[in-house]
Amino acid sequence: VHEPWAVAWDRALYGPGGFYRRSGAPGRHFRTAPVAAGDLLGAALAGLAREAGCGAVVDVGAGGGELLAGVRAADPGLRLTGVDVAPRPAGLDQAIAWGAEPVARAGPVLLVGWELLDAQPCEVLEADADGALHQVLVDPTGQERPGPAATAGQLRWADRWWPGPWSPGDRVEVGTRRDDLWRHLVDRVVGTEGLALAVDYDHCLGDRPAQGSLAGFRSGRRTSPVPDGDHDVTAHVALDAVASHLPGSVRVEQAGALRRLGVTAPRPDPALAGTEPAAYLAALQRASRAGELLDRGALGGFGWLLTPRGATAAGAVARLLAPS
Numbered sequence: 664v665h666e667p668w669a670v671a672w673d674r675a676l677y678g679p680g681g682f683y684r685r686s687g688a689p690g691r692h693f694r695t696a697p698v699a700a701g702d703l704l705g706a707a708l709a710g711l712a713r714e715a716g717c718g719a720v721v722d723v724g725a726g727g728g729e730l731l732a733g734v735r736a737a738d739p740g741l742r743l744t745g746v747d748v749a750p751r752p753a754g755l756d757q758a759i760a761w762g763a764e765p766v767a768r769a770g771p772v773l774l775v776g777w778e779l780l781d782a783q784p785c786e787v788l789e790a791d792a793d794g795a796l797h798q799v800l801v802d803p804t805g806q807e808r809p810g811p812a813a814t815a816g817q818l819r820w821a822d823r824w825w826p827g828p829w830s831p832g833d834r835v836e837v838g839t840r841r842d843d844l845w846r847h848l849v850d851r852v853v854g855t856e857g858l859a860l861a862v863d864y865d866h867c868l869g870d871r872p873a874q875g876s877l878a879g880f881r882s883g884r885r886t887s888p889v890p891d892g893d894h895d896v897t898a899h900v901a902l903d904a905v906a907s908h909l910p911g912s913v914r915v916e917q918a919g920a921l922r923r924l925g926v927t928a929p930r931p932d933p934a935l936a937g938t939e940p941a942a943y944l945a946a947l948q949r950a951s952r953a954g955e956l957l958d959r960g961a962l963g964g965f966g967w968l969l970t971p972r973g974a975t976a977a978g979a980v981a982r983l984l985a986p987s
């Protein structure tokens with residue numbers, strides 16, 4: 664049975680038995696920056712939280728909890744909460760709270776959504792021979808067929824954020840659900856004081872992928888998108904559309920932001936290999952993981968969308984943006 668992409672995608676990831684209902688799915692199926700280097704990111708974000716005047720970090724879409732574990736190791740004084748539709752990861756430090764919904768805040772919070780938004784379903788539209796957009800329907804094996812004309816709401820979003828003219832076969836991934844989720848979380852979790860950080864593969868107006876970016880992942884491999892519950896389904900995020908609902912937001916590239924937050928990748932002195940081989944190896948591994956985070960062709964190309972609320976957080980963001 665064929666359904667609109669957003670319906671099939673939602674059920675495959677979040678329905679009963681869905682891909683993300685199972686514990687540890689992100690770490691098992693793909694390599695995110697928190698999975699690759701939670702310790703380095705955790706230290707950087709702990710520093711950012713403190714600079715922004717936040718005594719708490721709430722990670723929504725916390726997955727396996729790797730990022731929060733890294734924050735905890737770097738700064739045990741911060742109050743930490745993971746929020747995910749998946750169960751609490753086994754072995755997560757008991758000092759880290761976990762739940763399916765963010766709880767009421769007490770004081771300024773750093774809200775993090777790391778690869779949260781790319782996992783929110785989009786409506787997928789495709790241009791027909793006349794360049795008119797229609798909905799794309801899909802079955803659980805990933806077979807597609809053309810559906811009804813795009814709705815007025817879908818066309819409004821497309822005209823503003825992914826405008827035509829569209830050539831036959833061009834696609835639009837309508838990001839309304841991402842925009843709404845992040846705006847809701849920032850208002851609820853950060854409120855009037857604190858900082859929000861959404862991190863994702865992104866694209867901006869004028870630079871959208873004409874054929875879209877819908878993809879699947881399974882067991883470490885990129886696949887075609889199959890909404891069967893055994894594959895992740897993901898599409899890059901129109902972060903400029905998300906930002907438009909949150910005045911004062913700025914986008915920076917991960918590599919630059921992490922450098923400003925003290926992540927560096929110096930290779931250890933080769934002389935250490937002879938005297939302390941274990942320490943040399945550990946330093947080499949650390950340098951290679953940091954290098955991955957900073958490499959614009961690898962994980963360093965992610966977009967960071969920062970939304971400060973209040974003067975202290977605004978100051979922290981301004982320092983992050985200042986030329987070094």
Ligand SMILES: C[S@@+](CC[C@H](N)C(=O)[O-])C[C@H]1O[C@@H](n2cnc3c(N)ncnc32)[C@H](O)[C@@H]1O
Pocket residue numbers: 683684689690695696697698723724725726727746747748749763776777778779782
């Ligand atoms: C691509 S994974 C990223 C996991 C982790 N942040 C990382 O980078 O390794 C997306 C995560 O977001 C979670 N998620 C998606 N929508 C959510 C929502 N509305 N509330 C809480 N968690 C959500 C999924 O269950 C999944 O663990």
